[in-house]
Amino acid sequence: MPTSLHIVGSKTLGGAERFYLRLIEALHAGGASVEAMLRAGSDVVAQVPAGIPVHRSPMRTVWDPLSRRAITRALRAIRPAIVQTYMGRATRLTHVRPGRGPVHVSRLGGYYKLAGYRHAHAWIGNTRGVCDYLIQGGMPAARVYHISNFIDPPRVVAAAELAALRRELAIPEEALVVVTAGRFVPVKGHRYLLGAFARLPAAVYDRPLWLLLVGDGPLRPDLEAQAHRLGIAARVAWAGWRTDPSPFYQLSDLVAFPSLELETLGNVILEAWVHNKPLVTSRFRGAREITRHGEDAWQVECEDEEGLAQGILQVLRDERLAADLVRCGGDHLARQFSRTAVVRRYLDLYDELLSAEG
Numbered sequence: 001m002p003t004s005l006h007i008v009g010s011k012t013l014g015g016a017e018r019f020y021l022r023l024i025e026a027l028h029a030g031g032a033s034v035e036a037m038l039r040a041g042s043d044v045v046a047q048v049p050a051g052i053p054v055h056r057s058p059m060r061t062v063w064d065p066l067s068r069r070a071i072t073r074a075l076r077a078i079r080p081a082i083v084q085t086y087m088g089r090a091t092r093l094t095h096v097r098p099g100r101g102p103v104h105v106s107r108l109g110g111y112y113k114l115a116g117y118r119h120a121h122a123w124i125g126n127t128r129g130v131c132d133y134l135i136q137g138g139m140p141a142a143r144v145y146h147i148s149n150f151i152d153p154p155r156v157v158a159a160a161e162l163a164a165l166r167r168e169l170a171i172p173e174e175a176l177v178v179v180t181a182g183r184f185v186p187v188k189g190h191r192y193l194l195g196a197f198a199r200l201p202a203a204v205y206d207r208p209l210w211l212l213l214v215g216d217g218p219l220r221p222d223l224e225a226q227a228h229r230l231g232i233a234a235r236v237a238w239a240g241w242r243t244d245p246s247p248f249y250q251l252s253d254l255v256a257f258p259s260l261e262l263e264t265l266g267n268v269i270l271e272a273w274v275h276n277k278p279l280v281t282s283r284f285r286g287a288r289e290i291t292r293h294g295e296d297a298w299q300v301e302c303e304d305e306e307g308l309a310q311g312i313l314q315v316l317r318d319e320r321l322a323a324d325l326v327r328c329g330g331d332h333l334a335r336q337f338s339r340t341a342v343v344r345r346y347l348d349l350y351d352e353l354l355s356a357e358g
Contacts, residue, residue, distance in 0.1 A: 002033065002080070002081030002082065002350070003033040003034070003035060003079070003080040003081060003082075004032065004033070004035075004080055004081065004082040004083070004084060004350060005035045005036075005037060005055075005074070005075070005078055005080035005082070005083045005084070005102070006020065006023070006024050006034065006035070006036050006037070006083075006084050006085075006086070007036075007037040007038075007071065007083065007084070007085045007086065007090040007093075007094055008020050008037075008038055008039070008085075008086040008087065009038075009039045009057075009059035009086075009087070009089030009090040009093065010038075010039060010042060010044055010086075010087070010089075011039055011042045011043065012042070012044075013043045013044060013047065013241070014183055015109075015182065015183075015267045015268075016086065016087060017043075017044050017047075018267070019109070019149050019267065020044070021044070021047050021049070022150065022151075022152060022339075023342075023343075024036055024048070024049070024052055025049040025052075026150075026342075026343045027343060027346065028049060028052050030343055030347075032347065034052055035052065035053040035054075035055065035078055036048050036052050036053065036054050036055065037054075037055040037056070037057060037074060037090075038054065038055075038056060038057075039056070039057065039058070039059040039089075040057060040059075047243065055074050055078070057070045057071055057093075058070070059089055059090065059093060061089075062088060062089050062092040062093065062116065064093065067093050068093045068094075068095065071094050075094075075096065075101055076101075079102075080102045081102055081103065081350070081354055082102055082103050082105060082350050082353070082354070083096065083101075083102045083103070083104050083105070084105045084106075084107060084124075085104070085105070085107070085120070086107050086109075087107075087108070087109070088112055088113075088116050088117075091106045091116060091117055091120060092116040095119055096121070098121060099357070103121050103122065103350075103354065103357055104119075104120045104121045104122075105123070105124060105353070106120035106122070106123050106124070107124040107126070108123060108124065108125050108130055108134070109126045109130070109149075109264055109265065110130070110264045111129075111130065111133050111262070111264065114137040114138070114139070117139075118138070118139070121143065121353070122143040122144075122145065122349075122353055123139055123143060123144050123145070124144075124145050124146075124147050124349070125145070125146055125147075126147065126148055126149050126264065126265050127146070127148070127265050127289050127290070128146050128289060129264070129285055130146075130264060131144050131146045145349055147345045147346060147349065148265070148290075148336065148337055148342060149265060149267060149270060149337065149342070150270070150337050150338060150339045150341070150342040150343075151267065151270040151271055151273075151337065151339075152274075152339055153274060154246040154249070154250065154274060154275055155244075155246055157246065157247045157250045161247060162247060162250060162251050165247055165248070165251055166251065169212065169237040169239065170237065171210050171212070171237055172208055172210075174207050174208065175207060175208045175209065176205075176207045176208070176209050176210065176253045176254075176316060177210050177211075177212050177252045177253050177254075178197070178209070178210070178211050178212065178252065178253070178254050178255075178256050178312060179211075179212045179213075179214065179249060179251070179252035179254070179255055179256070179277075180193055180211075180212075180213055180255065180256045180257060180258065180268070181213075181214040181245050181248070181249075181268050181271065182214075182257075182259075182268060183215055183216070183217040184213075184215055184217030184218065184219040184220045184223055185217050185218065185219060186219070187259060187260050187262050187263050188215075188258070188259050188263070189258035189259050189260045189282060189302065189303070190213065190219065190223050190258065191219075191222075191223065191226060192258045192282075192302075192303055192304070192305050192308060193211070193256055193258040193308065194211075194223060194226050194227055194230060194236070195226075195230070195305035196256075196258070196305045196308035196309040197209075197211045197230075197232055197235075197236070197309070197312075198230040198231065198232050199305060199306060199309040200309050200312060200313060201313075202235065204313070204316050204317065205317075208235065209235065209316075210235050210236070210237060211232070211235065211236045211237070212236075212237045212239060212248060212251070212252065213237070213238055213239065214239040214240075214241075214242055214245050214248045215239075215240075215241060216240050216241040220238070224238070245271070246275065249271060249272070249275040249277060250275060252275075252277055253277070253316065254277060254278050254279075254280060254312060254315055254316060254322070255268065255271070255272035255275075255277045255279045256279075256280050256308070256312060257269060257272070257279065257281040257282065257287070258282050258302075258308060259281075259282055259284045259286075259287075259302075260282070260302050260303065261284050261285060261302050262284070262285075263284040263285070263286055263287075264285070264286050265286040266281070266284070266286045266287060268281075269281060269286075269287065269290060269297065270337055272297075273326075273329035273330055273332065273333040273337075274330075274333055276326050276329075276330060277326065278298070278315050278322040278323075278326055278329075279291070279296070279297040279298065279325060279329060280297070280298045280300065280308065280311045280312050280315055281297050281298070281299055281300075282299070282300055282301065282302040282303075282304075282308070283299045283301055283302060284302055287299060292328075292332075295324075295325070295328045296325060296328040296329040296331075296332045297325060297329065298311045298314070298315050298321075298325065299311075
């Protein structure tokens with residue numbers, strides 16, 4: 001089977017990097033010949049699944065000439081049929097002349113400036129919105145492909161581990177827990193979630209209500225200070241960055257996702273569905289594309305603290321609504337976002353591109 005080389009230049013782990021790891025693991029597990037090239041010293045390197053060859057490049061900047069030459073040398077040595085790059089840094093540093101090497105596929109998970117992507121031979125958008133953006137930006141429609149993300153089934157977490165997590169985070173055993181996950185950056189909208197939480201009662205059905213944030217990032221000091229100003233710090237738990245967020249989802253009673261309009265897809269939506277948790281999400285563009293209000297998610301307007309608070313409270317208080325959101329979310333996930341379907345789409349695309357080159 002022809003080899004595909006997957007290149008990402010990230011320094012830290014995030015949603016995009018976790019999908020990169022899931023995809024190369026799934027391709028490898030399915031028998032595909034897969035190799036990885038990553039930024040030397042990045043947090044991602046240690047997470048590459050066993051059995052996948054790893055190559056490193058400094059990738060210090062998008063213009064790093066030494067890294068560009070190193071990638072070119074690696075392509076000559078590995079001789080992959082497909083080279084797939086993720087986001088801007090890896091794409092800008094990877095240049096392959098048409099007909100003179102592998103087919104260069106660039107995968108975009110956001111609405112990035114397109115100047116650094118035009119030299120690729122084909123483009124993958126993880127939402128239809130991204131694909132439309134690529135075509136409107138001048139990429140040939142016949143070479144733009146929509147392939148969504150997928151989420152693996154979570155590992156089963158024992159009750160004792162969940163109880164230990166509650167003790168670690170000082171969350172009372174009887175508490176209802178609202179969880180959110182993601183980097184603490186502006187687009188994730190955490191400040192609106194904190195504002196919404198401050199509008200909620202301290203208890204629902206006589207059970208204390210807690211907010212659990214899984215992640216880290218530059219805004220953490222500001223968010224912690226906001227929680228203290230709002231008087232909710234005693235009921236907010238900060239889990240930090242975790243390579244496996246699954247136990248925290250399983251600990252929760254509801255998933256909240258307050259991202260702003262610029263958010264592209266939002267893996268948290270898929271993670272809520274795979275963990276069978278009711279989801280309250282803002283109506284950013286990715287959520288409008290993949291969720292249906294009142295069916296598989298409860299939607300509120302972006303930056304609307306009062307609406308977010310009301311949505312969380314309504315879902316927590318309406319057990320039938322919560323159960324319906326969970327059931328429909330699981331059905332939607334199985335139909336459109338399964339590992340098997342997404343991996344098959346990638347393999348079919350590689351075959352299509354290589355046949356066209358041949």
